[in-house]
Amino acid sequence: MFYKTTICLIGIYLVQSSSALVAASSSKKIHYRVDVVETFASDLGEGPHWDEKQQVLWHTDINTFRVCRLNVSSRVADCHQLSDLATLVHPYPDGQNLLVTQRNKMVRLNWQTKHVDVLAEVAPELKGRERFNDGKADETGRLWMGTILNNDKGGIVPGKGNLYKWENGMFSKQATMFSITNGMTWSYDNRLMYVNDSESHKIYVFDFDIEKGTLSNKRILIDGYNSTDITVNDRPDGLTRDKQGYLWAAANKGGRVFRVDPSTGDVVDSIALPCPLTTTPVFGGPNFNEMFVTTAYGNGGPDQRAKYPTCGQTHRITAVDSDEFVGTVDYRPKP
Numbered sequence: 001m002f003y004k005t006t007i008c009l010i011g012i013y014l015v016q017s018s019s020a021l022v023a024a025s026s027s028k029k030i031h032y033r034v035d036v037v038e039t040f041a042s043d044l045g046e047g048p049h050w051d052e053k054q055q056v057l058w059h060t061d062i063n064t065f066r067v068c069r070l071n072v073s074s075r076v077a078d079c080h081q082l083s084d085l086a087t088l089v090h091p092y093p094d095g096q097n098l099l100v101t102q103r104n105k106m107v108r109l110n111w112q113t114k115h116v117d118v119l120a121e122v123a124p125e126l127k128g129r130e131r132f133n134d135g136k137a138d139e140t141g142r143l144w145m146g147t148i149l150n151n152d153k154g155g156i157v158p159g160k161g162n163l164y165k166w167e168n169g170m171f172s173k174q175a176t177m178f179s180i181t182n183g184m185t186w187s188y189d190n191r192l193m194y195v196n197d198s199e200s201h202k203i204y205v206f207d208f209d210i211e212k213g214t215l216s217n218k219r220i221l222i223d224g225y226n227s228t229d230i231t232v233n234d235r236p237d238g239l240t241r242d243k244q245g246y247l248w249a250a251a252n253k254g255g256r257v258f259r260v261d262p263s264t265g266d267v268v269d270s271i272a273l274p275c276p277l278t279t280t281p282v283f284g285g286p287n288f289n290e291m292f293v294t295t296a297y298g299n300g301g302p303d304q305r306a307k308y309p310t311c312g313q314t315h316r317i318t319a320v321d322s323d324e325f326v327g328t329v330d331y332r333p334k335p
């Protein structure tokens, strides 16, 4: 188990990447430090984006409808409660407004006045049963958003989630047959788009056309059901990329983030966190060499708070002895 390598030092966790996994790709083993940079504990922390202008981390707490602005230095999160499920928050380039998804609505939230404008609504005929989950902007500022279809009891209808593109104020469906459409990211040449599906334990890759904003040729990059590198506990959640173009996925229930070689689908590094319910990684900090990982303590399962006291809080991973653990800024959605 990965937790065995975790040493707790006054709230700071020193972890070693798993040697078996690292040995496969590189002779140099990177050591990481994990600490907790938030005092607020979300029920289901998600949708984080680093705001390079304000040097804060925005994230949501899906189940309590909160949008939070986290100062990772003071560890104070300033949270605002909305009227429905908030799954992701993206700062707009103007530094004033945020793009937030509220169940099946995309809204603009003014952080000063807390005024909410509804910009668009997906599948209004389903009255919110199809709801947004994760989303990200491509290099041109088009927003790509994944949805989940809930049944009457709030469970998930497998294979009925969609992937939408939002451009010029309009949604269009670009791919279907996801269960929980989650983390997404692109290759730096913009020829590939990666989308994970936590419920089906897979990361998919599509051919991507940045000019037209279209996807084709969906295939499986990594499959938790028959991979030797990840297990079915490693439900791939949020996804980001590092500067070398490798992918980092959070293992929702696996308590770790893992690095994937995008050309082979091999897991080449893995970092354990003290909370098993890791949701989404994002690079940030003044030099983009800090990885922030949102976590959950409830998430529809047993309450993890007593056993795992840092669950729900945002964790930070930094490399102790390498300058190669670096990401880049996320693209911003066009207002």
Ligand SMILES: *[C@@H]1O[C@H](CO)[C@@H](O)[C@H](O)[C@H]1NC(C)=O
Binding pocket: 054, 055, 056, 071, 072, 073, 074
């Ligand atoms: C974050 O907190 C630190 C330390 O308390 C403070 O110096 C800094 O100004 C804060 N940053 C923002 C953006 O509020």
Ligand SMILES: *[C@@H]1O[C@H](CO)[C@@H](O)[C@H](O)[C@H]1NC(C)=O
Binding pocket: 133, 134, 146, 178, 180, 181, 182, 183, 184, 195, 196, 197, 198, 199, 234, 235, 236, 237, 238, 250, 251, 252
């Ligand atoms: C990726 O995996 C996570 C956790 O397993 C999940 O919550 C998320 O919805 C997935 N992303 C996609 C695009 O399916």
Ligand SMILES: *[C@@H]1O[C@H](CO)[C@@H](O)[C@H](O)[C@H]1NC(C)=O
Binding pocket: 223, 225, 226
């Ligand atoms: C991996 O598992 C899936 C079932 O989830 C199966 O359909 C697929 O054929 C398997 N692929 C390989 C290479 O075994």
